[in-house]
Amino acid sequence: MSLNMLTPEFIIDRDRDRCIDCKVCVSQCANLAHIFDEEEQRVVSDNSKCVACHRCVSMCPAGALSIRKFPLDFKANANWSADAIREIYRQAETGGVLLAAMGTGKAYPVYWDHMLLNASQVTNPSIDPLREPMELKTFLGRKPDSLRGELGPQLELEIPVMLSAMSFGSISLNACKSLAMAASGAGTMCNTGEGGLHTELAGYGANTIVQVASGRFGVDAAYLRAGAAIEIKIGQGAKPGIGGHLPGEKVGEEVSATRMIPLGTDAISPAPHHDIYSIEDLRQLIYSLKEATEYSKPVSVKIAAVHNVAAICSGIARAGADIIAIDGFRGGTGAAPLRIRDNVGIPVELALAAVDTRLREEGIRNSVSLVCGGSIRNSADIIKAVALGADAVYIATSALIAMGCHMCQKCYTGKCNWGIATQDPNLTKRLNPDIASARILNLLRAWTHEMKEMLGGMGINAIESLRGNRLMLRGIGLNDSELRTLGIKAAGE
């Protein structure tokens, strides 16, 4: 059988009246969807190669291109969707595990969109952030049981938003630089992921959380000392229970040097840390890191939101973690098996509420800071997260979109035309860290102002007063058990 059963997903429309055959689209598309036909002396397109990243559309000087969904519909069937059929074709052809990138696109409920915020009317005054001071400063780390207790090391953040873990390897050095520059500019943190710290990023240590994952890539004493905090990665929302494989073709000279592995070999991080099979073992790793850094930095533990997340987090807090990062199942990834990404884990809203409730019930909420991530899309999501109990949030996809990502979700191919999820020097040079970091800073500045507006509207002038203040939330379109887990009343109650 010579013909592929997969029809194209998208159609490239080229307006021949406008196209000047300048070949910009040809040079811009790493997927080779545009080709210059030497015989015909004109540019033609191959729909089957298009991933809808819109790079050619954005760069076309003549405005001649547009991309649309391929209209060929399978016969209507509520059970066998086009995706379900196409996925079988792909597997029947390759025998491979389906790969996916970034967060799940499945229509699971987004609980942020089922929660509404409060505002002051008559009985207490709202506050205008344009004229009155408004505090977003956040400290992450273990707080003492009493005011006389000793305060351990804290991370000081100007805003309750950090840039989440993305490794050098999964994204380009220019993308890593953009994130580090933005974190430094905003007075917050970026996170190395499990890819080590490139020498060019060493200067951003004060705004960097260094990650330790099962493969221990790039981890040495200097790396541990370089960051403001250390994060043990146990799991990731997009692929709970699954490790990471950075494919050998992405392990070029620079990635190899930063991860300290041979050129071209797979970088394998299995799901388990083989020195952690229990909470007691986790305590051992936490304290080995604290000993190595002389108790000078907070240690965070990142897990995926899964069914027993509350009990697990209680254990993590008791194991000595200073920060727990909970990553919800809608969180992004550079590559994950599709079935895992789309089917494993729980929404971060429910996980966060369950964990905050549990830690309060056990009287240990002060012993650990909670950070939540996994598809924080805007400032309202952040405010709702804080009201549910988060001390801060992690964002990654939002930051990438600010940098230019168009969510084609093909990061695992290494052919990112926007220069983000690739190591191809011809592509990475398209991303200018000065411009990209300025765009992330713009986003964070806008969000900062919006957060202050929302806080002020509620009559609150410090984010601290919103933390775990679930009375500021009401649920809409939620059933009783969802409301109970979230610990909020229904709208109108």
Add this chain to the structure above:
Amino acid sequence: MFELNAAGLHFTELNRKVRELLKDGAEEIILKNVGGQRYIADGITGSQKIYIEGVPGNDMAAYMDGPEVTVFGNVQDSAANTMNSGRIIIHGSAGDTAGYAMRGGEIFIRDDAGYRTGIHMKEYKDKKPVIVIGGKAGDFLGEYMAGGIIVLLGISSGHEGDIVGSYCGTGMHNGVIYIRGGAEAYRFGKEVKTEDAVPGDLEIISGYVARYTEYFGGNAAGIMSHKFQKITSFSSRPYGKIYAH
């Protein structure tokens, strides 16, 4: 030579004292009566020498970068976890996961090693970690190994049968394991191949055997008179073909 009596000290106190001595310029420290204290020599940097009498606890010399640690006794689990450089000489046996994700430096274990020794060991250019085990090793020796050298001698313990446990080299994708006398095929993971060590390999092995006998005694020529089996991975991309792009 500075001396510390570890008896009754909590690990935080013991390790703080060790770090203080090192900061004050101590070149050699001897720790007496060590009884399971964890994280000894964790994250320390330099070229100092630490001698340990007793049994150090888990994660000894984790992230260590340069110093030499000699243990007169056994060590517990995860010794040399993610060690960067330096040397560890153990006059006894090591627990599980010794040399986890080790990136450089050397470990000489006089007797046996537990499960998952050398898991995730890596190498980069001329930075090659080495583990020499005088006795036997447990299951999953060199699991996910991405570089470095493991030499398994099987001489110091009088056990019968194979000197390595099962699943040796599972997920291995770089580096090399040498086993004196070899082991049966079923002991190995599907990612590795076995062959006889050739003269170039024997030269490498004999260098480490000479060092082993220098530390622990024994007859280097006698040890080298056996055949050695060489274990390497089929591919540096063991899982490259399982995905549909």
